[in-house]
Amino acid sequence: MTHIDDDDFSGAASDDFGDASGGKSGGHGHGHHSYKVDRPRIEAAVREILIAVGEDPDRGGLVDTPKRVAKAYAEVFAGLHQDPEHVLSTTFDLDHEELVLVKDIPFYSTCEHHLVPFHGVAHVGYIPSHDGKVTGLSKLARLVDIYARRPQVQERLTTQIVEALVTHLKPRGAIVVVECEHMCMSMRGIRKPGAKTVTSAVRGQLHDPATRAEAMSLILGR
Numbered sequence: 768m769t770h771i772d773d774d775d776f777s778g779a780a781s782d783d784f785g786d787a788s789g790g791k792s793g794g795h796g797h798g799h800h801s802y803k804v805d806r807p808r809i810e811a812a813v814r815e816i817l818i819a820v821g822e823d824p825d826r827g828g829l830v831d832t833p834k835r836v837a838k839a840y841a842e843v844f845a846g847l848h849q850d851p852e853h854v855l856s857t858t859f860d861l862d863h864e865e866l867v868l869v870k871d872i873p874f875y876s877t878c879e880h881h882l883v884p885f886h887g888v889a890h891v892g893y894i895p896s897h898d899g900k901v902t903g904l905s906k907l908a909r910l911v912d913i914y915a916r917r918p919q920v921q922e923r924l925t926t927q928i929v930e931a932l933v934t935h936l937k938p939r940g941a942i943v944v945v946e947c948e949h950m951c952m953s954m955r956g957i958r959k960p961g962a963k964t965v966t967s968a969v970r971g972q973l974h975d976p977a978t979r980a981e982a983m984s985l986i987l988g989r
């Protein structure tokens with residue numbers, strides 16, 4: 768398999784994400800990982816967890832669970848093996864030097880502290896520069912997924928998205944706002960369902976108060 772797109776999980780029977788970076792090394796920021804999702808290892812671990820919580824991993828409803836979880840993890844953590852540079856390499860010659868904003872991009876991520884989901888929406892905007900690049904709108908949503916499909920914390924998710932924009936599009940400014948509910952705060956622990964965490968990261972001209980206020984009013988205006 769030479770390239771994995773978000774839609775390619777019909778082919779999840781193959782675990783080899785080895786060349787998902789398009790042959791480039793570096794840029795994925797996870798050089799210490801092997802490029803493979805080791806499904807048998809996940810299966811063995813899940814079986815252990817089932818035993819450890821007091822379940823019978825051999826009962827009918829659970830026999831295939833380790834396999835299912837391994838398949839699901841390969842999908843949920845696929846972003847570890849995907850390269851943002853590759854996604855943002857589709858660019859257009861458009862003479863647009865004003866704000867481009869895709870808002871309310873829904874996503875699911877996994878809290879790296881508890882390995883339970885956190886989910887919500889991301890708002891991703893940038894101001895192209897004359898010598899910078901304009902990319903396809905869907906690519907901004909793909910960028911969100913690449914970083915969401917990893918063990919994450921919300922703060923890092925937010926800054927990784929904005930940094931990828933800065934690095935690969937060289938915009939005059941960039942803004943990312945992420946609003947999430949963390950299941951680790953809803954279903955366990957402090958148990959506050961509905962509590963929302965909002966994080967933002969701005970770069971370049973979006974630091975300017977008027978520009979930032981304009982972006983924020985577009986983001987928050989429902």
Ligand SMILES: Nc1nc2c(ncn2[C@@H]2O[C@H](COP(=O)(O)OP(=O)(O)OP(=O)(O)O)[C@@H](O)[C@H]2O)c(=O)[nH]1
Nearest residue numbers: 878879880885919920921922949951952955956957
């Ligand atoms: N900053 C940040 N914290 C997070 C995120 N996701 C989960 N957390 C927090 O990570 C913290 C882990 O705290 P610990 O005290 O080590 O773990 P814990 O005993 O399970 O904590 P409780 O959740 O309070 O029960 C908790 O406060 C979580 O709310 C995130 O994306 N960003």
Ligand SMILES: [Zn+2]
Nearest residue numbers: 878880881951
């Ligand atoms: Zn958590």
